Amino acid sequence: MAADARAALLAWYDAHKRDLPWRRTRDPYAIWVSEIMCQQTRVDTVIPYYHRFLERFPTAAELAAASEDEVLGLWSGLGYYRRARLLHRGVKEVVATYGGKVPAEREARLGLPGVGKYTAGAIGSIAFDAEEPIVDGNVARVLARRHRVATPLGAKETEKRLWELAGELVKGPRPGDLNQALMELGATVCTPKNPRCEGCPVQASCGAHAAGEVDALPVPKKRKKPKLVHAVAVVATVGTPAKVWLVRGERALFGGLWSVPMVETAAPQLSLLAGPASARGEGVRSDAHADPKDAPAGRDAAFAALANVGVKARVKEKAGYVEHVLSHRHLKIDVWRAVAARGRDGLAELRAATREEVGARGFGVSRLTKKILDAALG
The missing domain is CATH 3.90.79.10 (Nucleoside Triphosphate Pyrophosphohydrolase)
Structure with missing residues (x-):
């Protein structure tokens, strides 16, 4: 079942993926920058910032040598500025410890400031072709609907289950493309509202679609009022x-x-x-x-x-x-x-x-x- 789903997802991705600038590179540094920028920010907002940032800091060494003032200045308007400071710190550590090369080893990446399971998995699978899973909001929605995960997002049992499912699915050829296919599907087809189920490559194996529960899943986590x-x-x-x-x-x-x-x-x-x-x-x-x-x-x-x-x-x-x-x-x-x-x-x-x-x-x-x-x- 996982093999059939993988094949369907990859075929769909090859035919329908958006042409995004970070999909034209296997440079782990550039992929790292794009993943940090895309967290909690719309892709169309990120694109011009991504271009400007890499024009000014094309390598990890050049970003590491920059002042925080300059880094935050280029980030200004993108929001969630802690991301920029952690990226800057992480890249400095890469330069100091790994000679300016983002480490291929997952545990080494997880030891960098601001790099959690998701970012480590994105870099590992896309840049190094490693079978490392990712779970972001888009991926969580796809997996929760397909497997009818009825516990709330953010709950420990939910997170454990979603990462297990992602880990099973990523095993095989083209792990980076598979992860990006899941993200793309969640961003463009399996959307939070008004999902386009008729265009989904894994509709036939989607538990939520079969049960008529697409609009009910995933169960949102409780949010505190600001x-x-x-x-x-x-x-x-x-x-x-x-x-x-x-x-x-x-x-x-x-x-x-x-x-x-x-x-x-x-x-x-x-x-x-x-x-x-x-x-x-x-x-x-x-x-x-x-x-x-x-x-x-x-x-x-x-x-x-x-x-x-x-x-x-x-x-x-x-x-x-x-x-x-x-x-x-x-x-x-x-x-x-x-x-x-x-x-x-x-x-x-x-x-x-x-x-x-x-x-x-x-x-x-x-x-x-x-x-x-x-x-x-x-």
Whole structure:
């Protein structure tokens, strides 16, 4: 049964696969980059980032030699920035330990920062033709439907079962293409909603299709509602032409990226939020959401945000409101304007930049920071 399914999947893949840039290479480094970028991000969004990244860092050695600033700058807008930092760390280790060559041994790959079972399997099967399974969201959906796995995704028993099924299926010729066929099938045919079962190469052996349960499987895992966080962000300008003070640092909630000074206001103790991450949804309003009587508290929070990072400034007025929904946090941010007298190295890295510099490709800020600047400066 597995042999018939393999043959059907590979024949379908040969006829219907999308022409994606990382499918034109067997370079394990390039495949590694593509797999990290494609995690939790749409393929059509990834393609231009992939091209730019490899144009700048065509080899592991060149990426390892780059600064984190430059790496995050090229990643800016792609989201989930921790992926970029872990990729950078992992590639540095490859250069230091393996002479710049991604190791063919699975256990060695699993020892690299940011490389788990899925990434190790993708690199191993595609670059080294190893019989290593992969299970991502697309593959999990295909396998759960085909084998009628009725336990929720994310449950230990479910994960164990799916990896076992993937391991059985990958054994045989062309393991890399087989893994990519499963991913392609989940992305284009066996989709979460409105799957095109009539175009599926393994429809005849699909348990969910036979039982009329395609729409019921896989059973989704329970998701926690994002935590609501209220915050105040301050856009402090200095000089002519105006520059905006930006901060980042290890104390930053999202780290690595430049952001305006920000503090939580819902927490018992004000804490630094510098450097936002990518979002599932976001919006900006030019009106402030707080009642006018709350202005003194907001002004105090704005002063605290500036003091936390060593910027001395005069807080002027509330400029707007930004809402940003992350995977784990729902941020509601009042945006304040300030005029800075000076800045100094404080509790986080600090720099002043013009709007043009912030908007330039390669400058490490997220869409949220740009939204905050738009709310304050127009």
